[in-house]
Amino acid sequence: MKKQNVNSTTAAILRQKAEELLKLRTDAQPCVSTNENDVRKLLHELQVHQIELEMQNEELIIAKEKIEQLAKEKYKELYDFAPSGYLSLTKDGDIIELNFAAAKMLSKARSHLIKSRFAFFITEDTRSVFNRFFDAIFTSKIKQSCEVSIANEDNLPICVTIEGVISQNDKYCFLTLIDITERKQAEIALQHFKHIVSNTTDIMALIDKNYIYLAVNKEYTINFNKTEEAFIGASVEAIFGKSFFEKVIKPNGDRCLKGEITNYQNWFDFPNKESVYMDVFYHPYYNEANEIIGFSVNARNITKQYFAEEALKKSEENLRLSTELANVAVWEYNFNTDSMSRSNNHDQLYGLPPQERWKMDTFLDATHPLDREISSGFIQKSVASGGPDNYSFDFRVVYPNKTIHWLNVIGQVMVRNSKGEGVIVRGTLMDITERKNLTEAIKRNERVLQLFVKHSPAAIAMFDKEMNYIVASDRFKLDYRLGEKVLTGRSHYEIF
Structure with a gap:
């Protein structure tokens, strides 16, 4: 209803203006007879209507011009500030028009790029690609595309994909530039990752939450003597067998599917191979919604390391037994942390129960009061800058039962800092009470x-x-x- 009232008001105003214009036109005309009134009235209406149409036509022309101007401004705004680069080139490849995005890619002000040869901004290694693309636009007269690199002032080329079409008059071409640098970098990184994954000696796999293989690397297929296609879509249980799957793989996999990074070691049997001891990691695999949809597997053959560690444990046990039987302890002291790592029998030689931490004060407190100063002097002299790397001295300790025992310590500075001060000292400790008593008896x-x-x-x-x-x-x-x-x-x- 409101719209109808507005239209009625506009029509009334338009008619009033038409009446005024008609009056101006007819004032100079002679009067007509009364019997001509009806004809005159009809003619008047027609003339008024004609003027109304003329005025409406003028308003339409003005409105059209305004719309065209607004559209042109809007188009220019969209063109100038579009995220993609737009350029217009002559047949010689000179720039005649470009937007801000294109100017940014070329690292120059837009006004300085007009009449510049666009090909000069293409890196030498991809310029031949662009030249073939540019020639094809004018010869084939259909849309062409290519990927090239644009030189940058920071010496970091920008990778772009270019699409080009010829103008209707065949004198120009229009190019669209899209920056694909990040995509190219991602593709290169992916290629590097694929190279690493395909050439590593670790076995890798991607498994969904139903324990179905999604992907495996080359080493995985080699160890099982199967093709990649044999794994994709197959269940882990089918590959390893029900017993091993339920006992080893599934318990660790279930923990991983709850969000825990899982690590374990176990023996694995592969076809045509002896049992292999593997260090296995499971990492949760998330989708874009941050939901766990599976887990990745990274397993490494540590059989040699396992046997080496077992041999080391055996050697350490033999050393422990031999040192304890000989009443000898081994130790390593770190002056930076004021702490000592030592064999199990070390503290016993001082007549003490196992100490939570062994510091320099612990040593001095356990030493006989008359021997503390000289014992500390031997150590401090050795670890001082320019001091001897080796030292040895005998000292007494007082057991809780008040008996006195003699100990011999041998130390060697293993590491010195930039000032030449001893940082790491390693050595042995031996109970020489019987030897001391025998020597005193002989004397x-x-x-x-x-x-x-x-x-x-x-x-x-x-x-x-x-x-x-x-x-x-x-x-x-x-x-x-x-x-x-x-x-x-x-x-x-x-x-x-």
């Missing part, structure tokens, strides 16, 4: 023997195998008139 016996010989009423002298005096009695010196001469350590032939 005591020697002193007793020397006193016995010295004060013997007989002329007695003891010599080593080189005939050097060990001890001589006072009677010996008196009988041979040797007076107060010191004989110990001197040759018998020198004295006589």
Whole structure:
């Protein structure tokens, strides 16, 4: 209803304007007789209607011009700011028009590119491709396409796909440029990835949540002596057998399908091969909605490593047994972290239960108070810049039951920092209490023997195998008139 009222008002205004124009046209005409009134009235209506049509036509022309102008401006805006590059080239390949996207690809202001030869912006390695494409546009007169690289001021070529068509007058061609650099980089990365996957010695597979193979790499097919087609669409259970699938693969796979990265080691049997010990990783496989739809498999043959580790464990156990039987401990101290790794019997040699952490203070606290300073001095001198790499000393420790034990430590600086200070020191620790006690007993016996010989009423002298005096009695010196001469350590032939 509202629209009808507007139209009625517009029509009334239009008629009023037509009446005014007609009056101006008829004022100069002579009056007609009364019997001509009906004809005059009809003529008046026709003339008014004619003027209305003329005015409507003028308004339509103005409206059309406005619409065309708006369309032209809109088209220019769409052209200028389109995400794809648009160019118009002459038959010689000169640029006569381009939008902002094309100018950006060519790394220059749009105004500076007019009349430039477009082919000069194409990299040399793809320029021949562009030249064939450009010639084909004008010779075949059908849409052509190609992929080339455009040189960039940053020396990073832009990969583009170009589509071109000839103009209606055959004098120009119109090109559309689409930047496909990211796609090309992704394709190259994918090719690299495929190369790595196809040439790795690891076996890889992609399995869906129903344990159906989606993809396998070359090494996977080699190990099973099957073609790739034999795996795609097949179930994992069919390949490995029900027992192994349910016992090993499915429990780990189910954990992975819940979002956990799964790692395990197990023996695998492959056709025409001995059993292989594999290190296996399962990684969840997500779709675009971030839903787990399967998992990837990456397995590596670690059979040699397994046997090497077993041999190392056996060797370490043998070393442990031999060191413990010999009452010897091995250790490695890190001065950066103030911590020590050591054999199981190390702390026992100090009379201590196993310590959670062994620091320098732990060592000093366990050392006899009279030996702490000298023990610390040996160590600090060795690890100081320019100090000796090797050291050895004996020291005492006091057990909780108050008994004193003697230990011998041998250390070697393995790593020094840039200042020359020792960082990693490795060595052995041995209980030498029995040896120390035996040495002390021998020394005591020697002193007793020397006193016995010295004060013997007989002329007695003891010599080593080189005939050097060990001890001589006072009677010996008196009988041979040797007076107060010191004989110990001197040759018998020198004295006589």
